[in-house]
Amino acid sequence: MRRVPLFLTGAAAIFFLAACQGPQRILDPRSPSAARIAELWWVMFGLAAAVTIVVLVILSFAVHRGQQRQRGVDPGRVNGATLVWGGGVIVPVMVIFYLVVYTVRVGADVYSPPDTNPDHLVIEVVGHKFWWEVRYPQHRITTANEIYIPAGQTVRVLVTSPDVIHSFWVPQLHGKIDMIPGRINNIWLRADEPGLFRGQCAEYCGSGHALMAFWVEAMPEDKFAAWVDRRRAPAPEPPHPEIARGREVFLQAGCHECHATRGAPLPPRLGQVGPDLSDFGRRRTIAAGTLPNNRGNLGGWILDPQRIKPGSRMPGTALAGDDLQALLTYLQSLR
Ligand code: HEC
Ligand SMILES: [Cu+2]
Known part of the structure; x- marks a missing residue:
């Protein structure tokens, strides 16, 4: 008899605590x-x-x-x-x-569509093994792993995948929607207020599935417009020789074979293999929510991504210490 109340208390505590915290x-x-x-x-x-x-x-x-x-x-x-x-x-x-x-x-x-307004902002999100490509076709902008939306506006999100089935899920904003190869699904997102919301892949897609998260940042409209303008402007010349050197390392090491960035030649292959890095410096995390984006983690990631995210499609690159430092400075300067 004494076990029952204990078990019930435990279950109740787990139940109430499980969903209490976080974005x-x-x-x-x-x-x-x-x-x-x-x-x-x-x-x-x-x-x-x-x-x-x-x-x-x-x-x-x-x-x-x-x-x-x-x-x-x-x-x-x-x-x-x-x-x-x-x-x-x-x-x-x-x-x-x-x-x-x-x-x-x-x-x-x-x-179903929330209204008949045909002028919604459209965002295309492509689920890759194991990261998120984010495109704004009306503005011709591509980014990755962080989705910026204007708060208080309904945004149409089209989702698909080139490899396996992923599922796009931002619990505080909407239910799940499958990303299916060869098919385009869509949902309408609307954040009531500016804020930061976490999303994650909700369909098992391989070894990196648990490390496939993303952030949605709902911004005031003027801040969102400013971001769009900044991204559409031509890339500024590197303001510092160290950054210019980092860009050289980026090209020499072959990073641009897989990653697009403003101001560097586009990847030669059709379609992207890796995330667009044009505004990588403002991202909160590295590798789809896997690590906080700071210099130490970034260096570790570039040297040995497989140790951090087994199965991810980025090879490690051995770099001399000062080349690596310049590369890190360059990547952090991208905004
Ligand atoms: C063969 C293709 C390939 C090459 C070459 C490559 N990467 Fe990557 N990179 C990827 C892929 C794929 C990912 C996404 C990994 C994941 O999150 O699963 C990635 C992720 C990243 C990220 C994290 C991006 C984010 O939004 O979280 C950074 C930073 C990065 N790579 C930098 C580099 C640098 C610097 C080099 C050159 C030294 C490089 N990569 C070379 C494919 C590549
Ligand atoms: Cu997935």
Whole structure:
């Protein structure tokens, strides 16, 4: 008997703590769609809890009658047919029917266009093994692993993948949407307020799957417009000889074979193999949310990416100490 309360307390604590923290909390929605999804969650949780309580009450009633019988007291008869038909068939069918209708309605609402405005900002997100390519076709900008959106505006996000199925999920802004090779799916994102939201791949896609996260930054509109303008302007000449030298190292080491950056020749191959680095210096993380973006981590990443993210499609590059330092300065200067 003493184990039961302990177990229940533990389960309750885990349940309440699990979703409490951080920028990826499903029950802390920051958009209309996420709010509907959170509401659906609470309704399902409430109904499931109510059903559990009713079942436990009936169970203890039965146990009590069994005990009475053991003591030689006749508890009388219960009409079993009513209980079986009511509790076993009619009530469950009603509960499940209600949930089906409600779930389908929420699903249809959150995945249909929110309005008929044809001028939404369009963002194309391509899931790669194991990072995110982010394109703004209307502005001809490409970036990676961080998605910038204007707060308070509905943004249309088109998703696909060139390799395997990934799933695009920003819990505080919306539900999951699969990224399927050869197919384009779309959802509408809208952040009520400026803020920073974490997303991650929600469909197992290989060894790097757990290290395939991203950030969505919702900015005030003027800040977003300023970012677009800065990215569309021609790359400034390196303001410092160390940065110019870093750019040389970038080219000599063959980094540009896979990475596009403003101000360096584009990758010779069709399509990108690695993330666009044009504004890498402002990114919070390295390798799709794997490490905080600082000089030490960046050096470690360039020398041996496989140790940090096994299976990622970037080879390690051995560089002399001062070449590496110049390269790091160059990469950090990209904004
Ligand atoms: C063969 C292609 C290839 C080459 C060559 C290559 N990379 Fe990469 N790089 C990648 C891929 C793919 C990723 C994404 C890895 C992941 O997150 O799974 C990546 C990720 C990165 C990142 C992290 C980007 C981000 O947004 O998190 C940086 C920085 C980077 N590479 C720098 C370099 C530098 C500097 C060189 C040259 C020394 C280089 N890469 C050479 C393919 C390449
Ligand atoms: Cu994935």
